Amino acid sequence: MASFHAVEGPASLEGAQPPRLLDQVRARVRRLGLARRTEEAYVGWVRRFILANDKRHPADMGAAEIESFLTGLAVHGNVSASTQNQALSALLFLYKQVLGVELPWLDGISRARKPQRLPVVLTRAEVAALLGELAGTPWLMASLLYGSGLRLMECVRLRVKDVDFGQSELTVRQGKGGKDRRTMLPSTLIAPLQAQLDEARRIHQRDLDAGFGRVWLPDALARKYPRADAEWGWQYVFPASARSHDPRDGQERRHHLDESRLQRAVKQARLRAGLAKPATCHTLRHSFATHLLEDGYDLRTIQELLGHADVSTTQIYTHVLNRGGRGVVSPLDRG
Known part of the structure; x- marks a missing residue:
């Protein structure tokens, strides 16, 4: 064989x-x-x-x-x-x-059924407790997940050029489904994010002085802008602590921060805060959407901020609003 x-x-x-x-x-x-x-x-x-x-x-x-x-x-x-x-x-x-082969529709496949589960959502007090157990870069990144509705990888892959302090917004490039979108930048995060960019710029300058300073770009962009990978605007907002060799081409570059660092920090913060809910980084995004609904924002607006292709995906958050029993008053409470 x-x-x-x-x-x-x-x-x-x-x-x-x-x-x-x-x-x-x-x-x-x-x-x-x-x-x-x-x-x-x-x-x-x-x-x-x-x-x-x-x-x-x-x-x-x-x-x-x-x-x-x-x-x-x-x-x-x-x-x-x-x-x-x-x-x-x-x-x-x-x-x-x-292989260039068109396959007929595969009707005979026994598909695994996707269970219908409601997303885990934290209350505002629980979010505050979780963030209160974080500090430094993990705190800033987790705050962006909750304050801007970013996905985990959207946060770690954020580039300098996509932060707009003047408009108080972030641009997410190549999000889920390959779509770009804009979302808000909370005013309370502007100063911490500017400080983070100052540190990222210092790291980038040290790399340039050492003969490095290049960052990974998608192939099409790398071909179109062959020198852009060393420009400040293309650098990651949250750079890794050390340079590494890119497995695709072997070049030594500084990649973004490993997402597992934030995942571990959020897990440890949840335990320290004594939260019983199985909260993860993605829970902060769910909480962002639910709390916007509680504040009266319409589904279409939230859909655009989250980058959902269909509003039906966003509608799941209407089922987890913090109203207890869909807003119905229990007869026991009426006395």
Whole structure:
């Protein structure tokens, strides 16, 4: 049996071996400008698909094998709906974008059902207690999650040029679904954020003096603006404490702060604050939306601030308003 690493297409007429399949997947992801995490996820699922089918080349398989693989994930692997959908997206990407094969609609897939759960939301007092247990950069980042409705990765990937102090707003680039949007910058965070930028500028200048100072840009932008990666405006607001080598091209750059640092800080702050709710970084975003609804802002406005493609996604927060029993007064309380 051929080894997995030897999974390749037929050799070219000149006799040179074509790129290995997983390298083709990586190259196509990068050419389309998709995120590095998407690349890692897609390559991982393609690898699992091949191994699950005795290392056969995907060009020799099709809808039947995909149906069997995805149904097995749902039935035997008991995976979540989002996990199964990610696997499906990876395989459709492989066939359409890499192999150039259009697959028929896969009606036979047994899809994992997505449970209908209400998001965890903190009260205003609980948010204050949580933030009160944080300090420094974790406090500022968590405050942006709650005060601006940012997702975790939107916060850590924030660039200097996307902070507008004059308009008191932040621009989120390439958010979920690849969409840009604007959201507010709370006035109480302007001074701390300016101090953070001062520190980031000092770090950037030290890197420049040492012959570095470049930051990662998406491939299309890097080609269009070949020198922009050293400009101040493209630097991360929350830079990492040390430079590292980019796994894609091996260049030494300063990346953004690792998101796990904020995740750990929020978890520890929750425990210190004695909060029973399983609050995470994303809980602060949920709380942002719910508290805006409590303040009387309309769903469409909140939808735009959150970057939801459909208002039906935003409507979930109408079910978690802090009104206790949907605003209904219990007969026990009427006496």
